[in-house]
Amino acid sequence: MMNVLNRIAPLPAQKLLLGISLFFWCGTMHLYWQNNGGSGLSLPLNIMSWIYAVVLAAGASVLVPRQRWRITVPATGFTMGALILTLLCLLTPGVWQFEALLVAGALLGGVIVYLVAVQIPLAARSLTALLALLWGASAIECLAFVYQYWHLPGVEYWEFAWRRGTRPYGIFQQVNLLASFTACGVLLSVPLFLRLRDGYRIVIGMGLVLMGFVLHESQSQTGYLSVAVGEALLLLVFPAQRRTLLLLLLPLALGMATGAAARHFLSVATVDHLTTSHVRWTVLKTSLALFAERPWTGWGVGSFAAVFLERAGPLGLSSISHPHNELVLWLVEGGLVGLAGGLCFIASGFWLWLRGNRWRRACLVAALPVVIHMLTEYPVRQSTPHWLLLILLLRCADSPLKGVCMTLTSTSLIRGLALISFLVFTPLLLLSLRTQQQLTLAERQSAQWRLAEQLPVGGWLLATRYRFDVQMGYLQRYQRTRDARWLEAVRRWAPDYVRIHPDPNVSFTQILLALQQRDQVEAHRLAMRFYQAYPNDRRIPWLQDARRPFNQNME
Template sequence: MIFDRIFFLFIFLLFIPLAIYLPNPGGIGLALPFNLLVYGGGALLMGICWRATPLRRVVITPTCRAIIAVCLLLVLPVIFTRPEWQSTAIWRLAGLCAGAAFYFTWLQVRMTARQRHAVLYVILSAAAVQALIVLLQLFAPAIAQSWIPSGNPRAFGMFQQPNVLASFIATGLALAQAAFVLPGFHLLNPRAECWRRRALAVVLLLLPMVLVWVQSRTGWLAGALVLGLFVLCFCRRYPQVIAIASLLMAGGTLVGVLVLWWGSELGGALRYASHAGSNHARYTMLRDTLAMIAEKPLLGWGYGGFEYSFQHFRINQTPPTAVTEIARHPHNELLLWWVEGGVVALLGMLLLVWAGIKLLARARWHDKRTFACGKASAGEALALCVALLPITLHSQTEYPFYLSALHWLVFLLLLAMLDRLVGPRLGAGCGLKPWRLPMLALSLAALFVMATGFYSARVLTQAERGGLQDMRQVEALPGWASWMHDDRLQFDRQLAGLLAFNRTRDEQRLETYAQWAQRYLNHRIDKNVYANLLVILYQQQQYVRADELRYEAALLFPHDRRFARSTF
């Protein structure tokens, strides 16, 4: 493919959602309109790429081949999952396969060094914009609240979660160091080069400062590793410029620490956030997840059922584990696939890790050769490896790919650019023509799904913000527009029916809600659904079933007084 202005324009459009706040109910994945916009931009980018594809040879690398094999392996365990969990499982697998298709598309894009740098500058600019939003949230909260309403005292940019913001900032920091240190990024025009270096110096001061204020331990670790690895890889070749970059980052970090300390002492906007409770929660989650794996190591507990299985595993232990939060993810991507998919999913993840290690080795060998030849691209491969590190690290301590579609697409963009740069080409015997129509069709289908999902999510959000008093627009949604949010749609309908019971006293509404709630609690854990169902069951004099549910709910929500025996 030829990388021209059209591709660059659509890469830019991919990042436009970073400046747009849309009201949402929270959650993860496609429940967030931000993710729907980003995935829609990714689908649009894929379509434009394949529409403008010259009919050259297809590019398939060893890493690409390994990713395809991993996708096939990870799909297999869905056969054994429970029917009520299959919807969640299929959506996650669809995201995995769509990501592989996006990666394969970007692998075909032919770019010069300057065009590759332009893509990296776009990602860096997006990180800088998030840093400026953080400054507003911390030091001009009135302006920030008018743009991005939030009750969270911590800064989170547009991502709605500080740790997600931190890994994105750390990725931008790696790209800023690469652009500042490596001579291949230099501009020929001396005046333009002078302004470029000044801008990068400001960014190298600003991003570490903001990273300190976001107060994410994963972000702090990623920032330290980014700096340390750049020093380790390039200090011998570019000692002066590495020293300048390190001093700028150290200066930004020092200012950030001093302002954070003074803010805590003086009661200002910045206060240190304790992580003591988080430490204990992460430890118990890791311990219980490993215990689940030990109990069902071969087939796993079933795709899509971690939320249900994990909580019930905890309360069924002897003695029951104290539940401090309702976890939907074990905060480690490798463990999620392993605990749900068993040994087959573990093999898939280990194959992915092995492919990553081999790609890193190729990057090191490529840079060694390019430095020896004096090529302008020398050092870029290792720099891309370092830029991939923050999001990779974050995926082993949380779940950034579900909280932010942008993290998923940026990770795939950087990975494909690295693979294209260093990977041997294995697909020399096959042309791109057979791929064009299927990939175009896939891109258009994905764009349609994201557009309809965005529309139906907006309708549901408006109804929820209105207290579910007016459900006419929700009921008017056609099936093809609402199927993506079917679980949320049914939840809103049943809750609206329960509210209507207060006016109509129609007992059938209670029975409908009770039947739906018992199905819902087979795959989701929701304290309000438990509480409503208990009231209905006691009213219907189903005391045995109600007592079982009350005992279960009391273990899941030990601090909720609604589930105390004296309440009913």
């Protein structure tokens, strides 16, 4: 085994990259941890992904010889884009500052991983091995999808509840994320099939059948679009192998046909995409109108949900936290400055395409589903595996031999940042994972009253959620003791929370608290705001009942 590894990865940094990637992409990434949904660091998968990123960046920065450090034109563009967007995060108004700092951390963390990964030489065998690991991650997730789809024994491991209309989601808990991840696997199959021989090709063909089944049954427009555009580009990248590429579509089509038959016999519901398309068009128009009001630096990073609710709440769009397009999101939150940062990333991607050979272009095509997901779903930073998958595939498309040598100061700075990140964030992320599990358990048992009021170290990265649960614990304490001071604490906290994270449940609770404390004027004001922001909420008839005290007093 070691002899094989030495042939594939003769350098220590290459061994680290492949070894830790094997451990993560084909192992720990697929382990399910209890959670109550959400995105970002509320999901254990994202926390584990950042631990992988920190260990990879720190380990590689130590093992890569100093004289090999180079920076390429694309790496420079990615760094400039990240710095511009980070500056916007730092200039964000205080009310959204915490959310903005998390965004800045995701951007800078990704760029550091990219800069360090560029220093690791990827010869033909090590490149093929890394692509095979990423393809294997996609195949494993497809197996999880099939297991959930057929509701086989032990499916409760994922806490997946089968019901008509439910689409399996693998480890991602969101079907479009799984579809874009699967599409990456489909597109990776082509360069791997061309680079490998014999039994490996049989495995790839079987994997394509499996991925075709998953793509069809995920019923994701993002997945369909990614594969269609990607396959067309691959035909341009490999013109001499077009016959082979067209033949590879046969197992993919076989998998889709199998999915169609399975859906028919299981009577699985077909998802209606027309309604969501209309909603997205409305969201886009409203977002562009918000951009037009503050075109230069935007409303502030992390502000979208709040400012969008003020405009689109009366339209019934009261639970939109992003515009389903990363560029539009930066336009609203960062204005033209945010757009400039995004264009740095886009320009660097085009540079990679123009200067790359066919294998490097194939890696770019394999990354396309993640990019399409960014432009049709939600920000890629909310799913760390997708963010890291994009970074690694961009690295595979880059060539450090075409870069220029960095100064000793720059090299030392990046090394230092990587090592500091390892020493600081690895224990912090592990503590965050522990705190996340504690919060999940407390939420499921309605035992938030047991949480310590003081924010623990493990709650620093989960501060918003932790403080939310503490406030819910105050309500539970009031129900047990009838001590009004707990209600007053929640009443002081709620206004700032809904400014950052619009939540109809918290807004409705504010009304109930005002009623409980016999503040009819405040209850009426909050009720009027609730009508405007959440016109379709099922609790509005209760609020409008003439028997409500604030309705009687205000008539």
